[in-house]
Amino acid sequence: MFLPGWSIWCVFLTLCMPACGLEITGYDSHEVICLQGISDCTIKDEMSLIVAENNGVGVQNLTPYAKLCCSDGALCALCLVIDTQINFNPDKDTEDEGHSGNDEEDYSEETVRNPKASVTLCYSAASAMPTCKKVEFTVNHAALTQKNWAKFSVVINKPAGVSFSSHVNVYSSGSSHLNREVIVPSLDEVCSQEQQERVEQCRVPRLSSVINQEKNQVELQFAGRNTSLPSVCVQYEQNGRCQRWNRTPIPLYSVTPCMCLQVWNEDEQRRSLSCPFRNTDFLQRNVWQNVSVSVKQGQMSDSGAKLWWNLSAPCRLEGEVWPCRREHSCREIKGFRQQLEKSAWQQNREGQWEKIGAFEEIQLQLSPCVMVKVKGIGNELGPFCLNNSDRWRWSLLVVGIMLLVCLTLLAFYLLHDFVKKWVWSWRHGGLVKIGRKVHVVLLSPPDMDDGVSESVCRLGSQLCHKGFSVSVDQWSRKEQCTMGPLPWLHSQLLELNSRGGRVVLVLTRKALERAKEWTHRNTEVIKTKGDYKGLPQICSPYSDVFTASLSFIQADKQKGRAGERFLLVTLDSHSNSDRSLPELLQGLPLFQLPSQTQALLSELTVGRTWRGWRGGRNLVEEHGQI
Secondary structure (H helix, E strand, O other), X not given: OOOOOOOOOOOOOOEEOOOOOOXXXXXOOOEEEEOOOEEXXXXXXEOOOOOOOOOOOEEEEEEEEEEEEOOOOOOEEEEEEEEEEXXXXXXXXXXXXXXXXXXXXXXXXXXXXXXXXXXXXEEEEOOOOOXXXXXXXXXXXXXXXXXXXXXXXXXXXXXXXXXXXXXXXXXXXXXXXXXXXXXXXXXXXXXXXXXXXXXXHHOOOEEEEEEEOOOOEEEEEEEOOOOOOOEEEEEEOOOOOOEEEOOOOXXXXXXXXXXXXXXXXXXXXXXXXXXXXXXXXXXXXXXXXXXXXXXXXXXXXXXXXXXXXXXEEOOOOOEEEEEEEEOOOXXXXXXXXXXXXXXXXXEOXXXXXXXXXXXXXXXXHHOOEEEEEXXXXXXXXXXXXXXOHHHHHHHHHHHHHHHHHHHHHHHHHHOHHHHHHHHHHHHOOOOOOOOOOOEEEEXXXXXXXXXXXXXXXXXXHHHHXXXXXXXXXXXXXXXXXXXXXXXXXXXXXXXXXXXXXXXXXXXXXXHHHHHHHHHHHHHHHHHOOOOOOOOOOOXXXXXXXXXXXXXXXXXXXXXXXHHHOEEEEEOOOOOOOHHXXXXXXXXXXXXXXXXXXXXXXXXXXXXXXXXXXXXXXXXXXXXXOO
């Protein structure tokens, strides 16, 4: 049986058949090529169930093989070629190569009488239905004077059901014992040839890589890609696990000499594999910098000690591993050195290659370490020790210090305003209640006009927006009419007693004059022991509340704590110092608005500790009859 296999390729070149020297330049369809002794060859489809008739011609031998057939400027296609040898004495055993000695007696009378003859050839791949081709030709008697056999070749372009790696059976329908098998080469074998660009199934994106050291990256470039980019996966070593890569540039720190790239189009199964960094020596440092070794102890089956080591790296390495005992330096423990070879490495989930080994019957009491010598590295790696508590303690200390610093910065950031107010309060009389939005009673001057009234209401609204609980005498006219001005102020002071807060008096020029007049008349009343004829009538409805507040200020001032409950604000620049105030109001906190609005808010927020605050209730009751 003669099976040449994948011997000749027809790839846009002139091919020669080894038996006859006939030139073949390519095929666009099925063809049959006649040799000496026959002519006028034609080929057509034939039903596989029809047995060829006995017309004096028999098939003596079949030689099928597959090859690539190419036309000018076109892609190559798979062809099935069947070299066929026929004879003209079908009654004789077709495999008998001997003859009678008288060739003329071997000629069939049928052949001489009818020069037209035919042969039916069939082929089938796997479980597909057979496909048959009927070859018809004319016998040339003059060329057969010296022999009774002839040859022809059938070229079937893109045979039905036949693809790369197929097993194809070829036989003649008239000779059941002539059955030949041909194995079509695989696509990988075909695409490894130089003509792979002419085969459609081998056409994959071509990849080139450019190392850009300025940007510390590797740029991937794809030839002939005008639309979408192909798919790329990265693997370390040719048999490594390929991980999908979605970004075109690859960071230089992850590139190693063993890195390979697979490229393919999503709509095709064929992939191209390239390892472009294999001979790039400076990338070897990326392998060395990512070598890690872990050491742990174990027990042997006979209760002996064992020291396990696990070495991982991006690429498989060659070198040596040995245990050592750490003193001033790590001194080798003799007799345990092991070789690192590129076999028996396994790839873990992170894509790192791992090599695991063990040193048996070693004394673990010495807290042994492991040293590594990698081929290509001048220095040894290690030591990697079993007991590394010192390093752990230092690491724990550093982590604790960093955590403490972070917590301190976070606390300072969150408590910044609190600390600021605490420092302010310390400078203004000691520790106070910080950050609590207290109650504020805002009292208008007794000589209000529309402009002053609007300013007082605006100040009250501003304090409300800042989160204070505010009572403005202008907003409580109904309560004052129901309760009376003095009881209303009495109730507000009781609320200050329970919640804490301040009474804010708004001063104008006439309010200052009113305070001076009240102080003078009150002094005269005391001197005359109650001979008080009353104050001149004032048109403002807030006169009684303002006058009552002066009585409370006087009482608190006699006890040295007036500034703890009362403060003053001015809406103009008339009273710009404590000296311009009446004697009754001197010593109280004074703020000019709007320039000192922020200072006023800080004073109200922080406040001062009202020592003896509980005595405020008695003070209110003491002056309740004013």
